[in-house]
Amino acid sequence: MAIESLDPPAPDPTSIAPLPRISLQAFCESAELAATINEAADDRRMEKTHVKVNMGGAHAAVEAYRTSPTPNVIVLETNASRAELLGHLEALAEYCDAGTKVVVVGRHNDIPLYRELMARAVSEYLVQPIDVLDFISALSSLYNQDVAAPLGRIIAVTGCKGGVGASCVSHNLAWSIARDLDSATVIVDLDLPFGTTGLDFNQDPPQGIAEAVFSPDRLDGNLLDRLLSKCSDKLSILAAPATIERAYDLPETAFDPLLEILRGSTPHIILDVPHVWTAWSRRLLSTADETVIVASPELASLRNVKSLLDNLRGARRNDPAPRIVLNGVGMPRRPEISSADFAKAIEAEPSVVVPFDAKLFGAAANNGQMIAEVEEGARIAAIFQDLARLATGRAAIKRERKGLFDPLLAVFKG
Template sequence: MDNVQARPAPTWAAYVCTDQGAEVAHAVLSGLGFDEGALRGGGLSGAARLSDGPPIAEVLLTEIGNTPVETACDYVAEIRRSGARVVALGHQSDLSTYRALRRAGAWEYFAFPVTPGEIAALRAEPPVAANTAAPAPAPCPTLGVLGVSGGSGASMLARNLAFHAASTGGPGLRTALIDADLQFGTQALDLDCPETPGLLEALSAPDRIDATFLSATMGTLAEGLTLYSHQPGASRDIATMEAALPRIIGPMREAHEALVLDLPRGATLRHPALAAELDALILVVPAGYAGVNAATRLIQRLRAEAPGLRLLPVLSDLRRDAGLHPRDLSRAIGEDFVAHLPRCDAAATRALRNARALVDCQPRGAYARAVRDLFTLGAAPEKPRRAPRGLFRRKAA
């Protein structure tokens, strides 16, 4: 038994931005046996800037300071991608802040005033505790994106969801983007890449689809991201090819870790089997009267023909419309909106002119945050509930 060595304790470092934070962090680090070199300035944002490589330490005690909560969540996610665990300190004592930071990947969040002992007590908790709130993605999540009316931004959303899914800074999944609009689909055009006639081959003979076939017929957009997008000539039988769309999804699932389909309204309604292949259908709704009318009719039809389908309505402000209040829109369509796509004219124009995804051009913008949250929601339909800790444990004592 004397030869059995104890597992080394995790290394800690602290990044603070106020005297109060420095005092607490110094006491925590001293109590854990670390010297003053582990205490640094810069707060949470400073720690995030230094986390683009290997983890600085196994556990980073960080102070939010005046950073907005949404930005703080982005910083937490950046640090988590390096492999370090994040403990956050701040003055916000509301439940929404606590939940947002935990969803972003924080091991724990403590609101001032907090004692060093409460923070140091985390050392005794299992490392997986911070990750239990994050649901595991379903095997090859298959997400459809459908605009309830033209110009709502559905194709742009589908494109950005696919780029996010494949991103090494995100889920890093082997992803396929399928432009299912065989008449007017523009994914290849918007990304300035060659069309993929192999899509027609796949639809003509779905039984031929395997990893080798897909590798030879799909276009490559980025590492881990491939595309099917093609507009057949007028002589092709579009109706027959549309009817084959549901049959290609199963074989493509076997060769990928995520699928994103840019769906046209007509084909989706004509072929209920297509919706049945999806894990979730994202409905992009503009804030106008026409959008409300179309969304209501689509939802009623989809509920009747695909009752098991999970619908995720998303409010889009990408174009100026009637500007109806989200609460009124939600009441009118009978569904709650799960996300909001904000206006981002300059960034969207820049992305389109450069044939790039908006999440790559402006990864910290509000639109990119909405895309990340939406993919997480669509890929993980069931979220296990977990009792809050940290912020409220003192109130229960």
């Protein structure tokens, strides 16, 4: 098939698979590319990659590998002519170890050169200028293009303070993804001592998350299937022990093996992250494909949301900003910060605003049901559908607001 352009579409940050544990050495001619690669090395998708940036371009690479082994990936920036570049590649080929991938970064959108480089087993040719995500996406495709199953999308939901309803939001979000979007979904309850997933779904599941975390050497796909509790054909939960018989002091990477297995088998993974600030909770919120922060319209929530946004924006520079859910708005007799003032203060618009409805939420909680199960046509159920579409990367449905007298007008029109 003919190549019409070397300009790829802008990569979707949530669709870029993490790189494996590899070594990469770059030989740059410009400070701009060196800075881009150094910034990419700090990205969550390259945390396993050992990166070293050198200056001097292709000539420096040839000299470097005369006496030392080559890494898994060599990145060469060049402003040289075609003949000079091909000469450098021929010289480099004499010293390259088997399996080393070479990525060339040039200045010209030159299709004949691209074809010639591919014929010489160059792995990729990128055209300057490239940004961080372009670079990471190109490297990721070298190692993940042959993966049969797509990676699952991890959506981490947390509350900015206790009592704002983050677990309720995460559970209804997962239920809506499974039912309304017809996508296999797993809820992972990370509140090990006090998790409510089993209660909210009226289930008596095994203590799945505890066995998965405390026996990582035994964890595989088969064990995980046994630990999951099915709520429906499309929705499963990995429940917390919900006991305080032991202390749950977990290392930063405690959940990494579990999430790696889930990514390979489940399209959507919802993490119900408790309101704690530990190394592992910070890691999960920073590395998830989507992060959702649930808040209530009052001062403590506003302060905490702003702190979380400032921290996570720094940790997720190449990812979407965390989504904000303003929950429990309109509670009678409670002084509240308006949605507009809340958004202005945190410099971010809430993705959805969930109104207060004590009767509906109370019935759902006491019956072990989701909002749409209690009242199918409820406005709040439609709000959770919109959040599900936003969090999974699908466009939200534009809904017309109904006026107070619309039902009466419909009678007269009839």
